[in-house]
Amino acid sequence: xxxSDPCFLSVAxxxxxxxxxxxxPVELVQAYLSRIERLDGTLHAYVxxxxxxxxxxxxxxxxxxxxGRYRGPLHGIPIGLKDIYDTAAVATEGGSKLCLGRVPAADxxxxxLLKQAxxxxxxxxxxxxxxxGGTAFDTPFPPARxxxxxxxxxxxxxxxxxxxxxxxxxxxxxxSDTGGSIRWPAAWCGLAGLKPTYGRVSRAGIMPxxxxxxxxxxxxxxxxxxAIVLQxxxxxxxxxxxxxxxxxxxxxxxLASSDLKGVRLGVARSMFEGDCPASGAMxxxxxxxxxxxxxxxxxxxxxxxxxxxxxxxxGSLISxxxxxxxxxxxxRERPQDYGALARDRLTIGAYVRASDxxxxxxxxxxxxxxxxxAMVGFDAILLPTCxxxxxxxxxxxxxxxxxxxxxxxxxxxxxxPALSLCNGFDDTGLPLSLQIVGRHFDESTVLRxxxxxxxxxxxxxxxxQL
Amino acid sequence: MSIEDRFAIETELLGLELLPxxxxxxxxxxxxxxxAIAVVGADYPFEAEPAHVFVPATDVxxx
Numbered sequence: 190x191x192x193s194d195p196c197f198l199s200v201a202x203x204x205x206x207x208x209x210x211x212x213x214p215v216e217l218v219q220a221y222l223s224r225i226e227r228l229d230g231t232l233h234a235y236v237x238x239x240x241x242x243x244x245x246x247x248x249x250x251x252x253x254x255x256x257g258r259y260r261g262p263l264h265g266i267p268i269g270l271k272d273i274y275d276t277a278a279v280a281t282e283g284g285s286k287l288c289l290g291r292v293p294a295a296d297x298x299x300x301x302l303l304k305q306a307x308x309x310x311x312x313x314x315x316x317x318x319x320x321x322g323g324t325a326f327d328t329p330f331p332p333a334r335x336x337x338x339x340x341x342x343x344x345x346x347x348x349x350x351x352x353x354x355x356x357x358x359x360x361x362x363x364x365s366d367t368g369g370s371i372r373w374p375a376a377w378c379g380l381a382g383l384k385p386t387y388g389r390v391s392r393a394g395i396m397p398x399x400x401x402x403x404x405x406x407x408x409x410x411x412x413x414x415x416a417i418v419l420q421x422x423x424x425x426x427x428x429x430x431x432x433x434x435x436x437x438x439x440x441x442x443x444l445a446s447s448d449l450k451g452v453r454l455g456v457a458r459s460m461f462e463g464d465c466p467a468s469g470a471m472x473x474x475x476x477x478x479x480x481x482x483x484x485x486x487x488x489x490x491x492x493x494x495x496x497x498x499x500x501x502x503x504g505s506l507i508s509x510x511x512x513x514x515x516x517x518x519x520x521r522e523r524p525q526d527y528g529a530l531a532r533d534r535l536t537i538g539a540y541v542r543a544s545d546x547x548x549x550x551x552x553x554x555x556x557x558x559x560x561x562x563a564m565v566g567f568d569a570i571l572l573p574t575c576x577x578x579x580x581x582x583x584x585x586x587x588x589x590x591x592x593x594x595x596x597x598x599x600x601x602x603x604x605x606p607a608l609s610l611c612n613g614f615d616d617t618g619l620p621l622s623l624q625i626v627g628r629h630f631d632e633s634t635v636l637r638x639x640x641x642x643x644x645x646x647x648x649x650x651x652x653x654q655l
Numbered sequence: 656m657s658i659e660d661r662f663a664i665e666t667e668l669l670g671l672e673l674l675p676x677x678x679x680x681x682x683x684x685x686x687x688x689x690x691a692i693a694v695v696g697a698d699y700p701f702e703a704e705p706a707h708v709f710v711p712a713t714d715v716x717x718x
Contacts, residue, residue: 401706498694499694499695501691502690502691502692502694502695503691503694503695505687505688505691506688506691506692506695509688521672524672524674525674529677529680532674532677533677533680533681533684534684536671536677536681536684537681537684537685537688539669539671540665540669540685540688541688541692544697545692545695547705548695548696548697548699549695550705550706551699551703551704551705551706552695552696552699553705553706554703554704554705554706555703557706587680587683587684
């Protein structure tokens with residue numbers, strides 16, 4: 190494959206060609222199916238490829254467009270869904286033996302919205318078991334591998350989503366993010382990954398892990414593509430009790446400005462230099478990104494946030510409690526059908542006492558308020574997404590201890606929108622990452638900053654060599 | 656009391672039936688959990704309110 194192949198077009202590029210009738214949705218799907226057949230035996234990004242259904246949907250899209258009924262920039266675009274997103278009449282198994290053969294009767298709200306926008310579903314993507322089970326070798330599905338180096342971990346839990354988009358096995362994919370599971374694979378696979386504000390995108394029909402921390406969002410090759418997808422999926426949904434009933438702005442319009450004049454950015458240096466020092470390559474890439482953003486017109490200053498360990502410990506107690514509550518019955522009845530990592534990570538929630546949980550919720554309130562107070566005078570926070578690039582597959586610590594924490598979970602606790610994007614590569618060619626965190630419901634500013642950075646840098650020109 | 660003893664007592668109180676080999680791995684997870692509980696702490700002002708479902712304070716009405 191060369192960079193001119195259709196599988197390497199961004200969503201925006203493919204959409205422009207489809208709208209102009211210069212690219213056939215059927216030929217585009219065929220190109221992706223061929224590439225999946227050639228590469229997915231190594232990468233394991235897909236758990237199910239919907240070959241016939243995708244071709245039928247593409248033919249339908251092509252006919253509609255030929256008839257002058259173009260729906261918009263996702264019409265005819267081939268996508269993948271993490272296999273915790275319900276798909277009517279198509280198995281959704283959550284990466285677990287417990288759900289083998291589970292066929293939902295209805296689509297998740299996001300699935301439905303993407304279909305309504307005209308997207309073509311190529312298949313279901315590998316996930317950590319129930320979005321928590323880690324890189325596991327004892328579940329029915331092999332772990333996804335990192336396209337930049339298949340010996341490396343793509344991160345999770347949206348592991349297949351990250352691997353598929355980076356490898357050009359779909360144009361965009363949906364993930365979920367409870368403690369970083371969109372941004373983390375985006376970071377290690379060199380993508381844009383957007384965790385919208387809590388309440389911005391419906392979670393109805395997506396397998397839950399932690400009710401008050403779960404978010405739904407896209408993994409895409411570019412920030413512009415993330416804006417396109419968010420436009421299609423954002424909005425109130427009565428099926429999701431946490432869904433916010435707020436107006437949805439024009440996200441792509443926010444990308445029009447080519448500079449960042451007037452944008453005030455806060456660098457959370459204490460987190461990645463003091464609390465958990467980022468690796469040398471990550472730190473250098475971050476500093477270079479800050480200078481680039483300054484050059485684009487942004488004002489840069491340091492922002493003081495509470496200690497990373499406080500956010501992470503608080504998030505851990507809440508997610509463990511909520512996860513155990515969801516799985517309590519099956520953990521007692523069928524513990525042997527979980528993979529070992531998921532079983533332990535969920536069972537441990539039983540040991541969180543009610544008072545521990547209430548203290549964690551009190552701490553959460555304090556952290557939300559402290560973060561809000563720190564953001565006075567800033568439009569967004571900057572920090573790396575992770576301290577290190579991707580390790581070897583199977584090298585991740587099993588119990589998320591605090592000795593090498595990531596920088597993502599604070600913003601699951603606060604619910605702020607957070608975008609991870611590629612800001613370079615280390616000496617071995619592995620992607621590095623930058624995280625941009627905005628004010629609640631201000632995805633537009635986050636996307637604007639990310640898009641301006643992306644346009645000013647060469648990182649989107651490099652693809653994995655497969 | 657050692658963390659091993661504490662883990663054993665709590666496991667019994669919870670009535671958890673662990674699978675063969677699970678005790679050692681779960682005990683390691685328990686040690687990490689106890690660290691998190693200690694970091695979160697319990698020394699809060701009397702009136703400190705928990706987050707309600709969570710919801711951002713700035714520009715959204717509280718649930």
